[in-house]
Every structure is written in C-alpha cells, then in structure tokens.
Amino acid sequence: GENVEQHPSTLSVQEGDSAVIKCTYSDSASNYFPWYKQELGKRPQLIIDIRSNVGEKKDQRIAVTLNKTAKHFSLHITETQPEDSAVYFCAARFSSGYSTLTFGKGTMLLVSP
Amino acid sequence: EAGVTQSPTHLIKTRGQQVTLRCSPISGHTSVYWYQQALGLGLQFLLWYDEGEERNRGNFPPRFSGRQFPNYSSELNVNALELEDSALYLCASILSGRAVNTQYFGPGTRLTVL
Numbered sequence: 001g002e003n004v005e006q007h008p009s010t011l012s013v014q015e016g017d018s019a020v021i022k023c024t025y026s027d028s029a030s031n032y033f034p035w036y037k038q039e040l041g042k043r044p045q046l047i048i049d050i051r052s053n054v055g056e057k058k059d060q061r062i063a064v065t066l067n068k069t070a071k072h073f074s075l076h077i078t079e080t081q082p083e084d085s086a087v088y089f090c091a092a093r094f095s096s097g098y099s100t101l102t103f104g105k106g107t108m109l110l111v112s113p
Numbered sequence: 114e115a116g117v118t119q120s121p122t123h124l125i126k127t128r129g130q131q132v133t134l135r136c137s138p139i140s141g142h143t144s145v146y147w148y149q150q151a152l153g154l155g156l157q158f159l160l161w162y163d164e165g166e167e168r169n170r171g172n173f174p175p176r177f178s179g180r181q182f183p184n185y186s187s188e189l190n191v192n193a194l195e196l197e198d199s200a201l202y203l204c205a206s207i208l209s210g211r212a213v214n215t216q217y218f219g220p221g222t223r224l225t226v227l
C-alpha cells in the first residue's frame with residue numbers, strides 16, 4: 001500500500017545548527033511532496049512543498065530536496081532558532097488519490113538556546 | 114480572508130455515544146479532507162469530500178461517516194464511540210480536489226472518549 005516513512009522521530013539541536021529530516025515514499029509515480037509544521041496546540045501549516053519535476057527548492061532558511069530514483073525527500077533547516085521547535089510532517093500525493101495526501105508520522109524538533 | 118474553522122474546539126463523550134464535528138472551508142474552496150491525529154500516529158486520512166460527494170475514504174470502519182453540504186461545509190459523524198477514538202480531528206480545505214493544491218488546516222476538534 002501507499003506509505004511514507006519519516007525519520008528521525010525526534011531531533012534535538014543547538015540554536016544555530018542545521019536540522020535534516022528525511023522521508024521515503026513507496027509510489028514511484030508520486031508527484032507532490034509538502035512539508036507541514038505543527039506548533040504545540042496549533043494547526044499544521046504548510047512551510048514548503050516540491051513537485052516531482054524539481055530536484056530542490058529553497059525558501060530562506062528552509063530547503064527541500066527530492067531524489068526520485070531513491071524515492072526520498074528531505075527537509076533542511078539552517079541556522080535553527082528556538083521558534084523552529086515544532087513537529088514537522090512530510091507528506092506525499094500518490095498517483096491513485098487525486099489530492100489525497102499520505103503523511104509521515106512526524107518529527108519533533110527541539111532547538112535549544 | 115477567513116481560514117478554515119471547526120467546531121466545537123473540545124468535546125468529551127462516553128463510550129457508545131455518537132458525535133458530530135463540523136468544518137467550514139475557506140471561501141471558494143470546494144473540497145474538504147478529514148484527518149484523525151492520535152498521539153504518536155501522525156495524521157491519518159479519514160474522508161475526502163469534493164463538490165458534495167464522498168470521493169475517497171481511509172482505512173477506518175463505517176461508523177466514521179460524514180457529508181458535505183451545498184455551501185461546501187462538512188460534518189464528520191462518529192457512531193458507537195470507542196476509547197481509541199480519542200484524538201484531535203482536523204479538517205483541511207483545498208481549492209479543488211481534482212488538482213494538486215495546498216491543503217489548509219483548521220484548528221481541530223479535540224475529542225476525548227471516557
């Protein structure tokens with residue numbers, strides 16, 4: 001079945017360090033990969049997304065890379081700040097599901113001052 | 114522009130009861146997704162409604178059901194509540210379910226089943 005694996009489940013870094021979260025997906029025809037950030041007690045919010053015709057996308061301190069051959073994509077956060085502390089979810093749109101997304105189980109990122 | 118809204122914010126029920134959760138999408142959005150977010154399990158896809166029709170459902174039993182109204186708002190109904198139904202229920206709206214568009218989430222309804 002359609003599956004998204006996300007690692008690590010928790011990640012602790014010092015302020016200023018970089019953080020990398022990796023996801024793998026099962027359907028090679030998947031073509032859309034968003035990342036959501038969910039702060040404690042708040043709704044998930046889209047922070048960046050990438051489509052399958054692009055290998056990398058950047059937005060200030062956040063970047064996403066996609067390796068279609070290996071079927072994995074990663075979120076990179078540089079110069080982390082305490083306000084980056086949150087749970088991050090990756091997701092993939094599989095070819096069978098129109099706009100339906102399958103989410104990874106999430107990564108809790110803790111940035112210590 | 115108002116975002117996705119959900120009601121109620123919190124709900125406490127006992128086993129065997131029934132519950133109805135409500136979602137209003139962003140104005141102009143015709144598609145609504147429902148997710149269950151239980152502790153440690155991420156977001157599990159429940160149901161997808163698009164232009165008034167149920168288009169897809171996740172791996173949940175039939176006691177989870179819903180509908181979408183002509184104004185594109187949606188209800189999620191859960192019958193015969195079980196303890197493991199305790200979770201945050203999120204809805205997300207999307208401009209159109211037939212294309213790759215961003216899903217915008219509501220604040221969720223926290224359901225506790227005792």
